[in-house]
Amino acid sequence: MKTIQTVTGPIKAGELGKTLPHEHVMLGHPGWQGDRTLARYDRSECVKKCVEMAGRLKQLGVQSLVDATTNDYGRDPELLKEISEKSGLNIVCCTGYYNEEEGGTRYFNTLSQFSDGAELISELFQREVTEGIAGTGIKAGILKVATKQNAITDYEQMFFKAAARVSKEEDLSIFTHTDFACLGSEQADFLIGEGVEPKRIMIGHCCTSTDLSYMVNILEKGVYIGFDRFGIEGILGTPTDTLRIACLVGLLAMGYEDRIMLSQDYITYWYARPVIDQILGTFLPNWHSTHLFEDILPRLKEAGVSDEQINTMTVDNPRRFLTGE
Numbered sequence: 001m002k003t004i005q006t007v008t009g010p011i012k013a014g015e016l017g018k019t020l021p022h023e024h025v026m027l028g029h030p031g032w033q034g035d036r037t038l039a040r041y042d043r044s045e046c047v048k049k050c051v052e053m054a055g056r057l058k059q060l061g062v063q064s065l066v067d068a069t070t071n072d073y074g075r076d077p078e079l080l081k082e083i084s085e086k087s088g089l090n091i092v093c094c095t096g097y098y099n100e101e102e103g104g105t106r107y108f109n110t111l112s113q114f115s116d117g118a119e120l121i122s123e124l125f126q127r128e129v130t131e132g133i134a135g136t137g138i139k140a141g142i143l144k145v146a147t148k149q150n151a152i153t154d155y156e157q158m159f160f161k162a163a164a165r166v167s168k169e170e171d172l173s174i175f176t177h178t179d180f181a182c183l184g185s186e187q188a189d190f191l192i193g194e195g196v197e198p199k200r201i202m203i204g205h206c207c208t209s210t211d212l213s214y215m216v217n218i219l220e221k222g223v224y225i226g227f228d229r230f231g232i233e234g235i236l237g238t239p240t241d242t243l244r245i246a247c248l249v250g251l252l253a254m255g256y257e258d259r260i261m262l263s264q265d266y267i268t269y270w271y272a273r274p275v276i277d278q279i280l281g282t283f284l285p286n287w288h289s290t291h292l293f294e295d296i297l298p299r300l301k302e303a304g305v306s307d308e309q310i311n312t313m314t315v316d317n318p319r320r321f322l323t324g325e
Helices: 043-059 077-087 106-111 117-130 154-170 184-193 212-219 241-253 275-283 291-302 307-323
Strands: 003-006 009-012 018-027 062-067 090-096 142-146 174-177 201-203 224-227 260-262 267-270
Touching: 003 090, 003 307, 018 043, 018 077, 018 260, 018 307, 043 062, 043 077, 043 267, 062 307, 077 090, 090 117, 106 117, 106 154, 117 154, 142 154, 154 174, 154 184, 174 184, 184 201, 184 212, 212 224, 212 241, 224 241, 241 260, 241 291, 260 307, 291 307
Parallel strands: 018 062, 018 267, 062 090, 090 142, 142 174, 174 201, 201 224, 224 260
Antiparallel strands: 003 009
């Protein structure tokens, strides 16, 4: 039986269980370190809050979570391991970088002026999935890439090429970040063109759109898509959960349940000034760690979605995606 790499070591595919495939245990935007005088970081507080979050998920039957925090956004594998050990929640850590406009771009942009950037990045990804991250021995179990809008930039293409190379060499899956439901099809085409198997690709945040043709065009390539931002409603042009549910029900009626995964993109602990929790609590009152299972799944059932379809999207598809079944 195939295994899945978690922060505490490999687990059998059957141990994955009910899974949230795109969440953030902790996250800090590039630059937060320079605000440490006022921006909080209390490790013990972070562990406590995240273990409590994991406990709530486990009470709802969730067994696993894929952490989508990239190398340049505050990823902390040792913290993830401690949270996993204390809570019993399986956590898969990623290796990857965010998009050019909003990520920590200067480092690899500079190196790529003197060397093959994709080669340097693939060396990093390879090391982190085979030997461990920064001497911790904790291995990444998935690759992440991201774009902004309009086009996949030259900078972003370096990461896509590197991720594709390591995906093929190490038989690993790739999940992506898209902005405003742009470039999902282009992301899939690029990775497939680099030789990645469609079953190893999940195009993220497709539910930021309400355009079914956009989603179907991606699904027809054989890749997975993420309905992975439940709870993020009405800001920056995002649709309501009601519209997301309508789109999802439409796709299920077309028979796409074996290529859709559900999540929230929720951030449990921000590396930021404490006011961010107050702001988000005001503008995104439904965005929390248990929203999908407590609120959305019951609404899906009311809309006629079967328990079997829900199990496919929350158990079977994450397992197939992470193992390459």
